Amino acid sequence: MLANPVRKVERVIATRNAASRLPDNIEPHILGPDAIDGMLPPGAVHQGLAVRAFPLEPHSVETACGPADGRSVLVLDGVTDPQNVGAAFRSAVAFGARAVILQDRKSPQMTGVLAKAAAGAIELVPHVRAVNLGRAVEELRALGYLTVALEGEAELALDEALNDPRPVALVLGAEGKGLRPGVAEACEKRARIPIASVMESLNVSAAAAVALYEAKRSR
Structure with a gap:
């Protein structure tokens, strides 16, 4: 800090x-x-x-993410647990993401609990608080990002979805509820992280880490 x-x-x-x-x-x-x-x-x-x-001031999508320069962007739709958001920030920094975009109304504030879970990462990567995440995803597409919604039921595997030279914006939904339909529909592709059939899903922060690693590896 x-x-x-x-x-x-x-x-x-x-x-x-x-x-x-x-x-x-x-x-x-x-x-x-x-x-x-x-x-x-x-x-x-x-x-x-x-x-x-004083709290860190959020950026706009354009100032945090434009012009596209090869780095990934992480988008979190309604993730309310500050521990998960903090862990996602840590992964964003670890795998070289350019920014983290949060839903404005349903995301935790950058308070001590989240900052502690992030282990300093909120100081190292800019964040955006978007009133309308669907519109933010459209802005990312206009800036040159491949936008990928992570959904467990998607037919396309993540590594296949990332077979594209553009930088990627990875869009993940809230714990339990997943992505809201309007946000998912704004994305260019929908993809899943292949996991063992005996496990229904990954925690959102774990999914963010896997997806960010795969995005960096594929580039």
Whole structure:
């Protein structure tokens, strides 16, 4: 967080020991460990350092994703669990995705729980909060992306769908409900991740990791 040049930080609190490990341009307010404990939610692990920061501003589809440059984009339709969203951000960074696009109303805010699950990844990849995901998918197509909806019942396997030189936008749906019809219909292709028949589906964050890896490998 502190290394992200676009993150606006309001206040940094640290123990003397933790303050000694901070960059010279950071001037923390020094407190004891017990005092920091009292300022945080019960059970929060601070390791001697706490930061109050302003939320990261979301980008537009065009500023985050255009012009297409070969990297993938991850689109999450109504994924509400901050642990899953955070894990998806980690995979996006791990496999070199350009941006993560979220549904505006039904996606969790970039709070501490999500940030912790993302292990710093929300600082490393831009995000978009789209009011209309179907329209966002259409924008991605106009920018030159192959848009692929991930659905377990699709006939086309993911590796076959990715047999295309264009950068890909991978569109995944919410836990249990899957993609909404309008969002799926906006995509150029529908594909599945082949898994063993004894397992019905993958967790959305696991599916995102597999899909992002396959997209990077195929390019």
